[in-house]
Amino acid sequence: MSELSSIAAAGGGNRGVEKEFSRDPKGSAKTSGRSRDPARQLLPTPVLLCQRVSKWYGPVIGVNQVTLELRPGITGLVGSNGAGKSTLMRLITGHVRPDIGRVEVLGRDAWSAAAKRHIGYCPEVDSFYEEMSGRQFIETMARLSGYTSGEARRRTGAVLERVGMSGRAERRLRGYSKGMRQRIKLAQAMLHDPELLVLDEPLSGIDPVGRAEFISLFRDLADQGKCLLVSSHELDELQKLTDHVAVMARGRIAAVGSVAQIRDRLDDHPLTVRVDVARTTEEGGKDRRRELAGALLRLPDVVGVELLDDAPGEEDVGRLLVRARNPRTFFQDLTRLVLEEWFEVRRLQTLDESAEAVLGYLLGGRG
Amino acid sequence: MGDSSGRGAAPELLHYRPWKGAFRPPIAAVWPIARTGLLMLLRRRLFWGLYALSMMIFLMYFFGQYLLAWFQTQAGESRVVVGLLAIHPGELIEILADKLKLNGSAATYRNYIHYQGYMVMIVLALAGSVLIGNDFRYGSLPFYLSKPLSRRHYLLGKGLAVAVFINLLTTLPALALFVEYGLIYSWDHFTRNSYLVAGILAYGAVLTVSLTLILLATAVWLRRTVPLIMTWTALFLLCRQLATSLVDGLHLDPRWRLIDLWNNTWLVGGACLQMGPEAFDPASQPRWVEAALVLGGVSVACLSYLALRLRAVEIVG
Numbered sequence: 306m307s308e309l310s311s312i313a314a315a316g317g318g319n320r321g322v323e324k325e326f327s328r329d330p331k332g333s334a335k336t337s338g339r340s341r342d343p344a345r346q347l348l349p350t351p352v353l354l355c356q357r358v359s360k361w362y363g364p365v366i367g368v369n370q371v372t373l374e375l376r377p378g379i380t381g382l383v384g385s386n387g388a389g390k391s392t393l394m395r396l397i398t399g400h401v402r403p404d405i406g407r408v409e410v411l412g413r414d415a416w417s418a419a420a421k422r423h424i425g426y427c428p429e430v431d432s433f434y435e436e437m438s439g440r441q442f443i444e445t446m447a448r449l450s451g452y453t454s455g456e457a458r459r460r461t462g463a464v465l466e467r468v469g470m471s472g473r474a475e476r477r478l479r480g481y482s483k484g485m486r487q488r489i490k491l492a493q494a495m496l497h498d499p500e501l502l503v504l505d506e507p508l509s510g511i512d513p514v515g516r517a518e519f520i521s522l523f524r525d526l527a528d529q530g531k532c533l534l535v536s537s538h539e540l541d542e543l544q545k546l547t548d549h550v551a552v553m554a555r556g557r558i559a560a561v562g563s564v565a566q567i568r569d570r571l572d573d574h575p576l577t578v579r580v581d582v583a584r585t586t587e588e589g590g591k592d593r594r595r596e597l598a599g600a601l602l603r604l605p606d607v608v609g610v611e612l613l614d615d616a617p618g619e620e621d622v623g624r625l626l627v628r629a630r631n632p633r634t635f636f637q638d639l640t641r642l643v644l645e646e647w648f649e650v651r652r653l654q655t656l657d658e659s660a661e662a663v664l665g666y667l668l669g670g671r672g
Numbered sequence: 673m674g675d676s677s678g679r680g681a682a683p684e685l686l687h688y689r690p691w692k693g694a695f696r697p698p699i700a701a702v703w704p705i706a707r708t709g710l711l712m713l714l715r716r717r718l719f720w721g722l723y724a725l726s727m728m729i730f731l732m733y734f735f736g737q738y739l740l741a742w743f744q745t746q747a748g749e750s751r752v753v754v755g756l757l758a759i760h761p762g763e764l765i766e767i768l769a770d771k772l773k774l775n776g777s778a779a780t781y782r783n784y785i786h787y788q789g790y791m792v793m794i795v796l797a798l799a800g801s802v803l804i805g806n807d808f809r810y811g812s813l814p815f816y817l818s819k820p821l822s823r824r825h826y827l828l829g830k831g832l833a834v835a836v837f838i839n840l841l842t843t844l845p846a847l848a849l850f851v852e853y854g855l856i857y858s859w860d861h862f863t864r865n866s867y868l869v870a871g872i873l874a875y876g877a878v879l880t881v882s883l884t885l886i887l888l889a890t891a892v893w894l895r896r897t898v899p900l901i902m903t904w905t906a907l908f909l910l911c912r913q914l915a916t917s918l919v920d921g922l923h924l925d926p927r928w929r930l931i932d933l934w935n936n937t938w939l940v941g942g943a944c945l946q947m948g949p950e951a952f953d954p955a956s957q958p959r960w961v962e963a964a965l966v967l968g969g970v971s972v973a974c975l976s977y978l979a980l981r982l983r984a985v986e987i988v989g
Binding site for chain 2: 395398399400418419421422424425426428430432433434436437445446448449450451452453456493494
């Protein structure tokens with residue numbers, strides 16, 4: 306984590322990137338997401354505040370010391386399966402309590418009923434009571450939100466209209482398509498006009514037209530001063546919605562900022578890579594490790610190369626620690642070098658887990 | 673949004689009428705949760721079939737009381753000869769009334785509720801799967817728990833739905849029988865035997881609390897209908913057979929009957945209706961206090977299990 310500490314969460318929390326993220330003395334990440342109302346961004350109390358939040362599932366850690374501060378706007382949350390997105394969302398929506406740390410929504414403990422009045426949650430699952438109609442389901446959810454029956458009916462009608470389901474609301478949920486289910490899920494999250502909308506994979510299963518409508522709706526909500534946290538495991542999908550993303554990997558926020566900013570910071574920060582190479586060729590000859598070290602030092606993005614001690618019993622393998630900027634270019638150059646000079650690379654490892662995750666995402670792989 | 677009218681037009685903002693009223697407290701969500709569960713179950717034909725079957729026992733008692741009263745007023749002391757057989761209706765009525773206990777006594781209501789046991793078990797096994805099991809099985813809990821209510825309110829809501837079914841099958845019909853007896857025989861019945869009303873309600877409360885907790889716990893554990901029915905059957909039928917074999921067959925200590933939970937509710941119910949030990953058949957029974965302790969222990973265990981599972985909802989879900 307050390308090398309990318311300025312962009313990635315490293316134990317102590319996330320650190321912001323550039324101007325979009327004002328940094329407090331504790332080093333928390335503050336993001337205003339996509340909001341066109343500057344006054345909203347200056348609210349004294351953040352809509353969401355996670356302070357050094359950790360959550361274990363037995364011996365497995367789901368979320369690891371995450372510190373995050375969100376203000377009105379849209380923030381994307383990306384990460385591969387098992388990265389901790391869903392756990393973080395459950396912590397934010399008060400479904401689970403953190404083992405360490407605190408989650409606050411508008412200054413209230415996310416676990417409390419008072420906080421939940423300001424949270425709208427659209428979970429990934431779409432299991433409803435299949436015998437119910439869409440309208441009955443939303444109305445029930447409105448009653449659970451604390452509205453009187455009359456108000457619940459009014460809000461149900463309004464929100465169904467808003468998500469484009471008013472004409473199909475009397476049908477049973479059993480007969481709904483995936484896209485219709487997404488709309489119903491979104492409707493139940495929006496019906497109490499929450500300040501914070503936590504949307505878990507909301508665009509999944511929606512046709513292109515519906516997707517455009519959803520994106521338009523999310524932007525409208527952000528313009529109204531709502532804070533939206535939208536998760537996805539597809540960065541491209543989120544980029545259509547917002548430029549502000551938080552990348553999660555192995556329970557940590559690996560990076561926060563716009564994709565371009567994260568890319569820039571990655572380029573600026575030396576990446577530490579361990580390279581194990583066979584010392585000799587089949588014909589014998591020179592120490593190939595030193596040859597590789599020399600060749601690497603000639604690369605423009607390499608900052609330094611360190612020759613490591615041999616591992617016991619592996620004297621035929623030479624180990625190098627390479628520090629390089631601009632990872633994309635560095636890896637391209639390294640690949641070319643290895644192929645042209647016939648270096649027998651036994652092992653290639655990025656030593657910064659978060660950097661690896663971010664790289665995986667930004668370069669199109671997995672985190 | 674999805675409406676054709678909205679497409680292509682400038683994006684409209686959400687317009688909610690400002691909410692000026694006070695939000696109802698989270699406890700108010702208990703009834704909507706219960707009502708949702710009740711409606712789901714009432715939509716099922718199987719439930720209505722089972723409920724109709726359970727009502728057979730009620731109708732037997734209802735018309736039994738009525739017929740006995742009619743016989744008593746019509747037949748009197750007369751003697752009826754059928755072929756070579758001479759029948760004394762008075763004696764017959766007395767035997768039937770004592771045997772079936774259709775005499776408006778505490779035994780009438782205790783027996784009625786006890787006989788309903790089998791139907792209660794089947795209906796509750798179905799209810800448990802529909803009301804709670806599906807929430808866990810399909811991961812619907814996030815919808816509930818994202819609203820301003822806690823796990824406690826969720827449990828209360830589901831428990832309330834189960835309680836309604838238990839009382840629809842037991843307490844309410846028993847109270848109806850009490851009212852019917854008073855209307856047929858004498859208005860004095862209501863004043864002289866008002867303790868029976870308290871006894872029926874107390875018996876109903878014992879059933880409601882213990883069965884609701886057991887059902888919630890087993891439903892959360894098993895989730896599916898068939899395993900739920902099998903476990904429920906094992907709890908109430910196999911344990912009963914086992915207890916009978918141990919006590920009546922092997923002549924072991926009557927306390928072995930304590931493994932029969934329905935028998936325990938029967939003993940406690942009898943105590944609620946102020947019935948002495950002599951009113952129980954078979955006579956070799958544990959004390960009602962012991963039965964109450966077992967029911968209490970099982971209820972506490974179920975409650976603890978539920979608290980544990982709901983705290984681990986992120987794993988269950």
